[in-house]
Amino acid sequence: MEISTIVIVAVIAVFAIIIGVGIGYALKRKMESASLDAGRKTAEAIVADAKKEAENVRKSAELEAKDILFEGKNEFEKETRERRKELQALEKRVQQKEENLDKKFEAIDRRDAEFQKREKALAAQEKKVKDTEAEMEALIAGQKARLEALAGISAEEAKRMLVEQMENEAKHEAGKLIKRIEEETKAEADKKAKDIIALAIQRYSGEYVAERTVSVVNLPNDEMKGRIIGREGRNIRAIEAATGIDVIIDDTPEAVILSGHNPVRREIAKQSLERLITDGRIHPSRIEEIVSKVESEVNQAIMEAGERAIFDTGLHGIHKEIQKLIGRLKFRTSYAQNVYSHSMEVAFICGVMASELGLPAKTARRVGLLHDIGKAVDHEVEGPHAAIGAELAKKYGESAKIVAAIGQHHDDTPENIFGILVQAADTLSAARPGARREMLESYIKRLDDLEKIAKGFGGV
Template identity: 60%
Template sequence: MSFTLAILGIILALVAGLALGYLIRVKQGKARLQSVEQLSQKIMDDARREAETLKKEALLQAKDQLYQMKVEFEEQTKERRQELNQWEKRLSQKEESQDRRALKFESREQEFLKRENKLAEAEKVVSKSQSKYQELVNKQKQVLEEVAGLTQQQAKAQLISAIEQEARHEAAKSLRLIESEVRESADKKAQEILASACQRYAGDYVTEKTVSVVPLPSDEMKGRIIGREGRNIRAIEAATGIDLIIDDTPEAVILSGFNPMRREIARIALERLISDGRIHPARIEEVVKKAQQEVEASVKEAGEQATFDVGVHGIHPELVKIIGRLKYRSSYAQNVLQHSLEVAFLCGTMASELGINPKHAKRAGLLHDIGKALDHEIEGPHAVIGADLAKRYGEKPHIIHAIQAHHEDVPLNSVLDVLVQAADALSGARPGARREMLESYVKRLEDLERIADSFEGVSKSFAIQAGRELRIVLEAAKTSDDKALMLAKDVARKIEDEMVYPGQIKVTVIRETRAVDYAK
């Protein structure tokens, strides 16, 4: 019983302890909750106070900005108002000036109307006087026609022809006097300059041809060159663009073509094929390519050597290559590169005699026929093509004009232009420099004599000095000395218009009076 009571006492004590602990925890929780609520209330109060301060600061800043913007706006509007006031003043001034001008124009219009009325009245008076004057003139004309026995047109024609004859006569006299005075000084100086230039430079005679001959070790080689069913010869012609002529000529093959550069490539390639002995299409193409490279290298070397020989520097490398191509170009069977070198040396010599810069003269002389290197590829006169090339590669304007003017495609306008033209004529016209076909040579002589015989008063004409001179014999009874002078110029102009020829042609007109009598 006592044990049971003890257990109950313990249980009661435990229950009482648990209840007490619970009450204590509840009390502590309430206290913590109150402290948390106080803390949160404090935080909220602080946040409200900070928000109010921030709001007040923002309002103050906004008021400051509004005030500043208001001040700036007032300043801008003040400036604009001042500008508008100035513009209003200007507009008012302009309106006043326009009004004054309008008043002046109105007054002038009134003056013009008055003048027009006066002019109209004056025109009426003049027209009346003109009609009267015309009537008097017509009456006088009728009287003069009746007295002279000629109409007005006939008298006018006679008067014009008489004045024209007199003017031509006086012009011929003046021309003879001027030419005689100029010739005394100019001919002597020109002859000295040309003779000095020719003596100081003497070139080779022409040896260029349009065919090349390749020697063969034996006639059996002809069959190997032709190949089976002609495949080798076709391959050579296709690769080089040159015709191979294999005929009865012993131990020789003829290469024919208008392009000397291609002909040289074909000659080198064929000689190597013959020496090597291996002749078939693949080998032909390989050898032709190597020969082409060698010829291109020789072209560049020839251009560089030409510029070095002449003493001209600073020419564009592409232009130097084009100069080298002239080595394989001929004109009237004259090598164009040698011709260009001759012209350069002659230009330099004559420029030194005349006190002109010889380097510029040599440069223009060397480049004057540069267009002939490409005239078979580009249409147009070689002088114009050469001028375009020189311009493209940075040559100076006076050099370009000298190139373009040496055949008078454009007018000559400087001493350098005349020097290049004269040196070109000297190089091409010297004996042996150029070669012509017999047919063209004979035709040129016949054309010269035909042109001379077409003029009135010509008795006989003779083309001499290989067509470099034309001598005309006149009938003395039908012409005068003055007419002979004009005839020489007319014949020269007609030759220039109708013929194409290298160099220049001298026209000599001869008129003489012969008195014949017989002693019996």
């Protein structure tokens, strides 16, 4: 009983499930059918809206195309009108140019006609001139034949005699003219030279201190001579060995004489001895110490003197060795004239004269400053100081014209213009009253004579 009930219940349940599934399927189908109808209606509505929108877009595109076409048409017509105007203007210019060319061609035709007319006239005139020349030549030939018959000589002979006479007269006149020009030129050159020399002397005023060829050292007393000599002469021998200068001690009161050919060594000896006297300690080791110190100081002073001379003369680019030689001239004398000061004076005089003659003043001053550098070593090197100086200048890089001028400044006929200038300036500097000791007495005598002449007049 219980099992049948269970089976019945199970069968009922199965049928219930089957019925439920069928009802669900039927409901689903019905719902899907309703959904398809709704979708179809929606699609139809969308298609209708799309067609309507497409129609609107088409109409809008047609309107826009019509506007673009209209604007393009207007723009084309405008460009066409402007182009037409340009073409008309161009056509007008071409027409004007054609008219101008026509006028020019007409003018050329007229000128050509005038030229041909003148050419014909000139040809006729030329023919007339040739005919006249032929007549004149025939007439001259006849006259010439008659003159030759009357004179008894041929035309060639007469021409030769006339040419000789004219040549002699021309030579005579040319000789007179050349002589007059030479006299005038010489007078003018003398005047110009005197003016230049006077100007050079006026514009430079130097001072000289005449140096002795020997150096004298003053002593505080004669007892100092014994200390300088030293025991068995060892001090004086040490001084002479260290300086290369002879120390002369004689009867001269309170003085010692230093003698030597080298002015720089003599100056070193002089300063060294003066310091030893002041210091009071005079013995060989102290002598060597003082001489070494003074030698360094003098060499430094030499370089400074050379540098100062180069600066004062406005020069540059001079080799250090030449600068040293210039400084050494400060201790060199020639006829008691200081060569350093003399070189400075010659440099300035050369510069002034060169400026007056239109020559480079710096080059002239350079030659003047260096012209006597050979004297700085002429006691060490054989030969004339001019040749020595030229060789040194060449060795240390001076230009060929500077070297030539230095080498020629004592020649009778220097070929270099700067050699002539430095020769003149050198002579002026040396000939100045008081510049050289050997000339001093003659100048004083001349001054005395001038004073006597002046006093010979009343009221003087």
